[in-house]
Amino acid sequence: MADNWGYVLAAYALAALAFGGYWRRLARREHELRQIIAARGARRPQTPYAS
Amino acid sequence: MTYARRAWIVLWKDLLVERRSKETLNALVFFSLLLLFVFQFTLGPDRERLTAVLPGLLWLGFVLAGLVGLGRTFLLERENDCWEGLLLAPGDKSAIYVGKLAANLVLMGLVEALVLALFTVFFNVDLGPALGGLVPVLALGTLGLAAAGTLFAAMTAHVRARELLFPVLLLPAQVPVLLGTVKATEALLAGAPLGTVGHWLQLLAAADAVYLVVGVLTFEFLLEG
Amino acid sequence: MLTQTLGWIAAVAVIAGVAVALGVAPREATQGNVQRIMYLHVPSVWVAYLAFVVTAVASAVYLRNRAAATDRLAHATTEVGVLFLGVNIATGSIWGKPTWGTWWAWDARLTSVSIVFILFLGALLLRRATEDPERAARSAAVLAIFGALNIYLVHQSVNWWRTLHQPPSLLKAGPAAMPGAILAPLLINFLALGLLAAYFVTRRVRVLAAEAEALA
Numbered sequence: 001m002a003d004n005w006g007y008v009l010a011a012y013a014l015a016a017l018a019f020g021g022y023w024r025r026l027a028r029r030e031h032e033l034r035q036i037i038a039a040r041g042a043r044r045p046q047t048p049y050a051s
Numbered sequence: 052m053t054y055a056r057r058a059w060i061v062l063w064k065d066l067l068v069e070r071r072s073k074e075t076l077n078a079l080v081f082f083s084l085l086l087l088f089v090f091q092f093t094l095g096p097d098r099e100r101l102t103a104v105l106p107g108l109l110w111l112g113f114v115l116a117g118l119v120g121l122g123r124t125f126l127l128e129r130e131n132d133c134w135e136g137l138l139l140a141p142g143d144k145s146a147i148y149v150g151k152l153a154a155n156l157v158l159m160g161l162v163e164a165l166v167l168a169l170f171t172v173f174f175n176v177d178l179g180p181a182l183g184g185l186v187p188v189l190a191l192g193t194l195g196l197a198a199a200g201t202l203f204a205a206m207t208a209h210v211r212a213r214e215l216l217f218p219v220l221l222l223p224a225q226v227p228v229l230l231g232t233v234k235a236t237e238a239l240l241a242g243a244p245l246g247t248v249g250h251w252l253q254l255l256a257a258a259d260a261v262y263l264v265v266g267v268l269t270f271e272f273l274l275e276g
Numbered sequence: 277m278l279t280q281t282l283g284w285i286a287a288v289a290v291i292a293g294v295a296v297a298l299g300v301a302p303r304e305a306t307q308g309n310v311q312r313i314m315y316l317h318v319p320s321v322w323v324a325y326l327a328f329v330v331t332a333v334a335s336a337v338y339l340r341n342r343a344a345a346t347d348r349l350a351h352a353t354t355e356v357g358v359l360f361l362g363v364n365i366a367t368g369s370i371w372g373k374p375t376w377g378t379w380w381a382w383d384a385r386l387t388s389v390s391i392v393f394i395l396f397l398g399a400l401l402l403r404r405a406t407e408d409p410e411r412a413a414r415s416a417a418v419l420a421i422f423g424a425l426n427i428y429l430v431h432q433s434v435n436w437w438r439t440l441h442q443p444p445s446l447l448k449a450g451p452a453a454m455p456g457a458i459l460a461p462l463l464i465n466f467l468a469l470g471l472l473a474a475y476f477v478t479r480r481v482r483v484l485a486a487e488a489e490a491l492a
Contacts, residue, residue, distance in 0.1 A: 011313045272418055
């Protein structure tokens with residue numbers, strides 16, 4: 001029966017995938033957003049006055 | 052104008068509209084008939100299986116009908132651009148919740164009575180001896196279903212996929228009520244006295260209390276904007 | 277950066293926790309090494325429910341003060357809670373296969389947790405489906421409060437449903453009394469996963485704030 005180590009590793013691998021995947025999604029989204037904000041900052045016109 | 056009067060006005064308005072158009076009631080009646088036929092087609096010939104699953108079927112019928120009916124709670128206001136009317140109503144907005152809840156209770160009560168009657172007739176079930184115990188179970192279960200359903204209807208009123216999201220949100224939230232009612236009904240139909248299902252009744256009462264309190268306290272937040 | 281430091285601490289804690297769970301903790305007498313899944317399975321539901329408590333409190337506070345930051349906290353903890361609960365359910369299923377013989381059994385805990393999972397997943401769906409962000413925040417807050425209060429009712433009703441009709445062959449998934457050799461790794465992993473969840477929440481809140489700024 002090999003003491004079911006396969007199941008243990010499967011469970012931990014699944015958790016690693018889930019948590020790792022979530023971490024990657026957060027990292028990617030943050031990167032994306034930083035680019036958008038940076039691009040917007042560069043494109044913003046130099047008018048200091050509202051009217 | 053007192054709180055109770057405002058709730059009563061909402062209730063009366065909804066019932067009046069329903070009495071004239073009979074839209075929701077018709078839909079629910081035909082839906083119940085349809086369920087009856089489907090259950091008969093799948094389980095009719097097998098008497099034993101039918102009596103075994105009858106409590107579940109009964110409440111499945113109530114819940115499914117409830118989903119159809121409860122989901123339409125604010126349909127009139129949305130379709131006829133009357134949402135702002137609700138917003139502008141004076142005083143504590145939870146009176147609207149209570150009024151809508153009462154209207155839903157009346158509607159569901161009618162449908163449940165109908166479904167029970169149909170079941171008794173078409174499935175030849177004798178509900179007589181159990182009826183005394185069934186009434187409080189029905190009352191508590193329906194209250195739980197309607198209390199949460201009315202609140203969730205307001206929650207999903209402005210969602211595009213309302214028809215899809217409303218049941219998805221309501222059904223898992225109703226698990227305690229479903230379990231309580233089905234288990235209690237099961238025991239009662241098997242002849243057990245009401246005392247033996249006391250713990251389920253307590254659970255139902257607790258659930259009802261929680262849902263009502265949350266509903267009354269949070270409804271106004273759903274009504275804004 | 278606070279978030280990054282937290283992230284590193286969490287990473288170290290998680291590695292330590294896994295090492296303890298797989299190496300240091302003793303081999304359990306009746307189940308064998310497969311019991312080690314418990315060190316992942318049980319702490320994740322504790323962490324998830326803790327997250328949902330924060331969600332409920334943050335939701336109530338949000339309805340009071342309407343601060344966007346409070347809503348972001350509620351949103352993030354809902355997401356992270358759902359994540360950890362999902363891991364709990366999946367690892368529970370994996371644990372169940374060798375011990376119960378099936379991938380799924382309608383035992384009280386798995387059933388209750390699955391319902392709570394769907395409840396809070398629904399809150400995320402509601403946020404996504406509501407177009408106006410302010411209304412989405414309010415609706416999700418109400419649903420979260422409702423859901424959190426419902427957690428106890430769900431567990432209680434499902435418990436009665438299962439224990440009053442207990443099939444005799446059903447194995448109990450967790451040990452009734454907890455010897456120290458098992459409790460310590462459990463608590464260590466609880467701390468590790470808790471830190472990981474805190475890191476995720478912090479980072480998610482940051483992303484939500486950035487989203488609000490970028491898409492404004």
